Amino acid sequence: MATKKTIVQAFTEMAPEYEQKVDGELHKFWGWSYAGFVDNLIQITPLRPGDRILDVATGTSVIPRELQYRGKSEGSIVGLDITLAMLNSGKQIMQSNGGMKDIHLACGSALSMPFRNDHFDVVLCGLASHHMDVTILLAEMNRVLKRGGHLTIADVGGSPAWRHPVIKNMIRMGTFLYFLPSEGPARARSESSALSNVRTVDEWGKALAQQGFGSIEITRLSTNHFWAPAPLVMRAKKP
Numbered sequence: 001m002a003t004k005k006t007i008v009q010a011f012t013e014m015a016p017e018y019e020q021k022v023d024g025e026l027h028k029f030w031g032w033s034y035a036g037f038v039d040n041l042i043q044i045t046p047l048r049p050g051d052r053i054l055d056v057a058t059g060t061s062v063i064p065r066e067l068q069y070r071g072k073s074e075g076s077i078v079g080l081d082i083t084l085a086m087l088n089s090g091k092q093i094m095q096s097n098g099g100m101k102d103i104h105l106a107c108g109s110a111l112s113m114p115f116r117n118d119h120f121d122v123v124l125c126g127l128a129s130h131h132m133d134v135t136i137l138l139a140e141m142n143r144v145l146k147r148g149g150h151l152t153i154a155d156v157g158g159s160p161a162w163r164h165p166v167i168k169n170m171i172r173m174g175t176f177l178y179f180l181p182s183e184g185p186a187r188a189r190s191e192s193s194a195l196s197n198v199r200t201v202d203e204w205g206k207a208l209a210q211q212g213f214g215s216i217e218i219t220r221l222s223t224n225h226f227w228a229p230a231p232l233v234m235r236a237k238k239p
Contacts, residue, residue, distance in 0.1 A: 002194065010190040011085070055125070063079070079106070082109050118143075130195075148237065150238075217236070
């Protein structure tokens with residue numbers, strides 16, 4: 001797994017062009033726009049007036065901004081990210097678009113969240129879980145969610161074949177070489193090492209259940225290429 005320092009460096013370097021880069025990569029591998037991906041995540045998440053919402057690994061605050069635009073901020077929206085440069089980019093965008101009403105940004109680790117127990121009604125996380133220890137991440141999400149609270153995670157899904165050492169090493173090397181020329185060594189290291197955290201549908205189901213979540217639903221989204229790992233959306237509820 002890439003170190004915290006490597007991941008922060010990679011996303012600090014990406015921050016000025018993060019949204020354009022993600023949009024291009026989603027188009028290339030999955031045929032999704034970044035806006036379409038976020039729209040899907042929000043549409044399938046139960047949201048009620050007054051909900052306290054946490055967006056984990058918020059990046060440049062794309063999800064909180066979209067929630068506010070849709071009038072989903074009657075309660076409050078918190079965006080958490082470990083990379084200060086990403087949060088600062090998000091702040092600049094929001095300020096240029098009329099401000100940050102009902103959106104609060106916090107710099108901190110998703111593996112040790114700076115929030116009290118049973119605080120949020122909804123927790124979201126898009127395109128980030130593969131950079132973290134999923135077991136610890138889910139435990140923290142469960143901790144900060146209220147009873148009856150909803151969880152939605154969207155990220156790349158894996159194949160059982162990836163667990164074979166030869167295939168795993170080939171994919172890791174291919175990922176490193178793909179990102180190295182255009183994105184630099186920090187991004188190449190962070191993406192290639194993230195393979196260990198990518199889960200299959202069955203592995204996600206087991207991980208969610210082991211952390212105490214119920215009403216688990218996992219959906220495989222469409223992708224343009226048969227060889228590309230399909231995006232998954234995981235929905236669950238804290239009993």
